[in-house]
Amino acid sequence: MLQDFRDNLKGSAKIVLVAIIIVPFALFGVDAIFLSGSSVEEAASVNGETITELRLQQSVALQKQQILNRYEDLDPSMINDEQLRGPVMQQLIRQKAVELAAREQGMAIDDKMIYRLLLEVPDFQVEGKFDAQRYEFVLRQMGYTPNSYNKLLRADMLNSQFMQGVSNTGFSTERENQLLASITEQTRDFYYLTIPRAPVLDAISITDEEVESFYESNKDQFMADEQLVVEYLELRPDDLVQEVVVEESVVNDVIEARISAARAKQSRQVAQILLEKQDDGSHLDKISDIQKQLEAGEDFAVLAEQHSEDYSTAEQGGDLGFVQRGDLPESLSVALDSLSVGEVSGPVETDLGVHLVKLLAEKKAELPGRDDIEPGIRRELQRQLALELLPERIEELKDLSYNASSLESVADRLDLTLQITEPFSRNGGDGIAGKPQVITAAFSEPVLEKGLTSEVLDLADDHVVVLSLRERIPSRLKPLAEVRSRIEQILKKERADRQLMERAETLVARVKGGESIEEVAKQESLQWHVNLNTKRFSGKLNEEIRQWVFSLAEPADSAVVSDLALDNGDHVIVSLTRVTEGDFSKLSAEQKHVLSTTVALTAASRDYQAYETLLVEQADIASKY
Template sequence: MLQEFRENLKGVTATILVGIIIIPFAFFGIDSLFLSGPDNDQAASVNGEKITAFQVQQGIELRRQQILEQFEGIDPTFLTDDQLHGPVVDALVRDAVLYQAARAEGMALSDAAFRDIVASQDVFKRDGKFDPAVYEYTIGRLGYTPKTYRQRVEEEILANQFVGGIFASGFVSPAEVSDFLEINLQERDFHYLTLSLARFVDDIEISDEEVASYYEQQASSFEEPEKLTLEYISLSAESLLDQVKVDDEQVRAQFDAEASQAGGETSWQLAHILVEEQPDGSQEALLTDIQERLAAGESFAELAKTYSQDAGSAQQGGELGSFTQADLPEGFEKALASLEPGQVSAPLTTDSGQHLIKLVSKTEGQLPDFDEQKERIRAELALVAAQEMLPRVVEELKEKSYSVDSLSSVAEEMGLEMGISEPFSRTQGSGIAANPKVLETAYSEDVLEKGYASDVMELQDQDYVVIKLKDRIPAHRKPLDEVRSTIVARLKDQKGAEKAQAKAAELLAKVKGGDNVEDIAVADDIPWQVALNATRFEAQADPRVVAAVFAHPPGEELPVSGQVTTASGDVVVYSVSRVGRADASKVSDEERRGLKASLQQLMATREWNAYEEILVGSAKVVK
């Protein structure tokens, strides 16, 4: 989908293809063959063109992955298919509208361009070269035919190019840049004093009668909904680790197995120039020429790009990657034996032709140290053992939690821990009750009304829980004593605000009468400040004060004063003594160009959003 492109305007063909390829592999695998056949259900349509259920499910998994990557630590069970379905369908509809609009403008992806795109992707290569068999196998695993895969790639590329074209058309005139500077580089000089709300609240006394009256008048604000508390047993491989024993012999055996596999293998980073053999033997002269140019100091990478006939590596300067001994092509090991890093071999003949092999680097293998690895191995073996135990323990938990009076006896018998949730309502919970599946199950008839333990639920992969109602707390109004301090604070703030506003009005009248803000503040021991040559973005005052000060336009008779209440409840009295016009000539050409680019981006974004809404609004969409 196009969300990332809309955000940063950096759609890249390779990224598009990777997204198309990787996401289905990661989440669907071979099952996608059954999800994306010709009879796939329709989830929506745009101007008669179908959006399939497979596309929607694919989009849901992609969006879930994006959210998990963006917000570390978020519980994936919150991201249910139901929650993501609507936004994903809306996004697919918009993407379909954009693709149709691109086609209507005559945009298309040629067969030659598509072949170049596909041939450049590593996922379709074998031994560094594009392999049609790998290509067909890979897209087949995704449920695509060559025709439907080409369509998918074209949709992504054309839609991105269409959006990019609209954004590239954003335009801001020099006059608009000057107007922006005129407005935003204006200056103000102003004095202001701040009447802190706390100054008036501290001395206020609130009577019991006032508290009781407020409690009755605002009764609805103190209502508590029905709440529940749960007993629960969480079960995962990690929760079984205490029941797993791993002895030293197992750790040593695993270490030895890993060490033998690692083998302390040496690896070689290689590059080559391949020259195919010719019937007339002309390749020998070319090889000699290349060797002489290498000896003269010419770049191996540049010569590979020019002369190597290995299409898969030539444009990468002949780079082949890293090889261990088992991976080395036949004959290469002998050629490498006499080379030091940076050296090039004599011509080596294989079935592919003749190679000049460059040893880029060599890494000697090192055997791992047992003392450094043993705790990791022990933990990994324990986790594997716990994972193997888990299915059996899940079945045991299902049997033992069925029709019990309390989960505590089950937890004790099975050597597990039972938890008790904090009270939670039908719409909001914390801890275990923050999970939507747990919340829904807790208020089900079987758990809430009949008092049964729930089924053992899988919240996410290999993470299980069973719940049972512990307490049901009816809806009620919080007792007065519980909310008394809250009421007192509210009433103090109300009365304090009234006093602060009245005092501010009194001081403002003095300012308007010609008194100086500084003198007034000093006389009443009130904090005051002055801002000189302040701009809209540089002023250190509260944002509401800055907004009020700059609301006074150039040309207004000075001094001009006013009062404003900040977000924290403090009241500020200010007096503006100077309104300065901007001097745009002080802005450098570089700053002006940067500003113009930013304004063009802003304008293009606004114009695109409006145009996109028109396109979507005029489309015939069926969901």
């Protein structure tokens, strides 16, 4: 009986029980009676098991999103789905081959492990708790059903288990550890001085004759690319908002729903003392006695612990946690409505018994004002209707623009604004001229040579454009005045680099002749540095210098002297005096563990890759890609 009451709660006490009931049903219940299209169309097969077109599409979309997450400034339109299909399919084939091998060897994933994982996924939670509706909504957005997502999750976990099993077989020998330590823990002693390029550049003057001579001899370097100006029509949902009409009744319904949803988020922290009903009515006498003790100042939590027969909450002083309207029987909700924080109700009867409830705290959600949310809701509904209208308008745009002599008439028919780009080259330009699809279409033969309008181009799911050539600006030689500064920089850099190289060769010869880096640097008024016991992976040294120093051969009878031109134009002269090999025996216990683990993991990774390749080579594979 008491369990029935607790099952009605939507707080923390209920979530595990609900998950146990709902999640298995969602995962293993009826998926779809009829499946068609990409969901079952075969893109590849591995040992008779199908990889569907839908699975490939989902994996391509995921790969694309991972690329965009890694390179935040990358234009999504620059990623071609077709170019991703081949590599992604190869990865899916490898995963399928591993999955089949794991299953053949008796590996499996326990259902409970999947349940626990799903319960912990933040995207499937509402206010920190797993929510079945949220779970199904997110899956739909990703293009999965509960059943297909379960299969994917199970396969990924199985592959991870298999890979971990192989990787755990990796080991390292004492000799391997010593060899790696001799390299990774190696230290080098060296001196170096720097010849900066900036002062040399500042001291160089370039004459007008030199600039003009270079310009005349290298005109091909100063040709401006061919440029185009195109006119275009864009079609997006925002362009169709004026065409749609939102019924006021729909706006009102959504407003009321938003306000109701906000109101539903109000919650109250409640504690209770519950007594089961007795045939002789003794529970009423007991509840009356508890009331008297409360009136006398006794603590509600202490009395709940002593007397409440809801044993799951009694130890917590009767605390039910935060609940929302609908979580409790209606009679209890009504009683709570009349209480202020800290007050206790009179006896309230439900099917479970007699209750005393105390209001411990309230979380009042801010209810949105109707006037505040109405404009935004109206815009949302208008955009939704515009989205529904968009496919129809796109078809009209395709029909009207096909073989159109001018986009101006198309703009008039569809009430769109004809726009014009700034000149742009094959490298792109500003705004829409920076889109790869636009650049490709503009410089295509039909548009550029035949003067036709382009096809309707998809720039995004809800954004299309059609264009035609307005002006073609041929390649031309840029005037000297436009490129003078660039030529001066080229000539200065060339002259400075020659001077720096000559000076570096002279100073290297002096150091090889017996002078020290310190002596040469002081005589030449240059900065110098000494680095002792420098490790291969030291982060305190310029990366270019460190890599160069550790690429030099070990010195024999004398120091190894060399010069290096840095990316910034400076020259560095290095004198390597000593190399000390790393000693595994001198490492701390923690360092030894890390190094040996690295060796083992490297070997295991190599073994796994080889094993995975073997599985693929031995598999019966058929693929469209």
